[in-house]
Amino acid sequence: MNNADITFGSRNDKKIVEEKPVFAPKFDSDGLIPAMAMDATTKEPLMLAYMNKQSLKMTLSLGEAVYYSRSRQEIWHKGATSGHVQKIRDIRTDCDQDALILYVDQIGAGACHTGRSTCFYRSVDLEEGKNPAALKFTETDLTFDPTSVYGNK
């Protein structure tokens, strides 16, 4: 489907937003909605990013994740530089439709610019008595060389 042909439902009626099969995503005051990408096979989380209306429509029409980069303030087709595109398998939304989950096939070695398969490679150390609060690495080894993929940043 062409971008221009995709429309979203009205958010006027809470009951419709919560209980009807109408996609009516809520974009915040900056025009953004958070989207958590998860590996469709392993169900492991990959990254959390944001979409604006245009990038969500591009995601739907292209079948690959397209975000909006808040730091660069531009449309961000994930993988355009690295080749690490995310093929859309499923998109879920929540009760009030102000969040998205993307189940994707992550192409290439990983989702994270640090060279890891996932951006969520650290857990909070929940044991008491450490200040500042400490993190533990759940993925230490790099799965790819970020400099060769992304260049020096």
Add this chain to the structure above:
Amino acid sequence: MNNADITFGSRNDKKIVEEKPVFAPKFDSDGLIPAMAMDATTKEPLMLAYMNKQSLKMTLSLGEAVYYSRSRQEIWHKGATSGHVQKIRDIRTDCDQDALILYVDQIGAGACHTGRSTCFYRSVDLEEGKNPAALKFTETDLTFDPTSVYGNK
């Protein structure tokens, strides 16, 4: 650990934020960080909500998810009304530490105020030609009666 004793690391150095075992969460201009709660056993997503610094410290000290309700503008100890508390099993953060994932044991019948186990009970229908874009239900039956748990809202 007492709330007052918990501190977070400095965010001055990107290399430390991304590569060191120091928890230095980024709160946005509204003082909030998004937190995706997922079932620790099934790895299914439950809900996406937000925390401010105080609620994150309460989460760490209490061992149960405490959010900040943007609509009510107040600290929100999930389950205080419904009994459906979320016991923290693991908290992960991402490369730039501006997002959290909570792996939880969801106590009670479900996470969603609509009476379902998860807030993410609908998928976008990715087949072409439907406008406005359509949703498909992935969980139709209610797992609990929301009115008896939350009252009439």
